[in-house]
Amino acid sequence: MNKDLLVLTADADAEAIIKSVLARHQSLGVRQIEFEVMRHPMRDPGIFKEGPEFARLFKDKYNFLIIIFDHHGSGCNKSTQECHQSIQSRLDGITWKDRSFSAVISPEIEEWLWFNKHSICHFFNMTETELQLLVGEYSDKHSKDPPKEKPKEVLDYVCYRKLKKNHLLPREYKAIASRASLMDWQNSESFGSLVHQLRSWFPQQ
Secondary structure (H helix, E strand, O other): OOEEEEEEEOOHHHHHHHHHHHOOHHHHOEOOOOEEEEEOOOHHHHHHHHHHHHHHHHOOOEEEEEEEEEOOOOOOOOOHHHHHHHHHHHHHHOOOOOOEEEEEEOOOOHHHHOOOHHHHHHHHOOOHHHHHHHHHHHHHHOOOOHHHHOHHHHHHHHHHHHHOOOOOOHHHHHHHHHHOOHHHHOOOHHHHHHHHHHHHHOEOO
């Protein structure tokens, strides 16, 4: 019997976040999903270049497919919507039509996390005021609106200031995602579109 869903994504951080999200089916407003998350060996550029063709190998093992990748660093120099349409048209042409969805995150998946600062604060054991001060420090040095323009970089900055290391580990991304308000995350265009698609495929029973 086929599994419900295959998600193809770029790296271990994204894999951890997506697994955490899909496990929270009640918060998503869907039925429980039997899913698998798979990383493309060539990360975001590999997904954009050959993700649909790679996914063809699994079309008889899963009922539905989602391809998720970051716009930043993918090699797609067009708009997010045009990148989405490019991937979707290729999926439609290789027998994933009507059972696939491409989610292009602008600029990158860390964008989702910033729509619920409470879960970030809980992980780092800090107040939202402390978090805003660190975001302000980063902003003064690098970017006017860092959570929107540089979500990964500003998260790395907070990580360095609080934990004295340069990056979060996948299990730490999972910890943040497991506590985040998925209702708040739906204010992200890419996450909101993803939830809408999941609800159409897997309505609550």
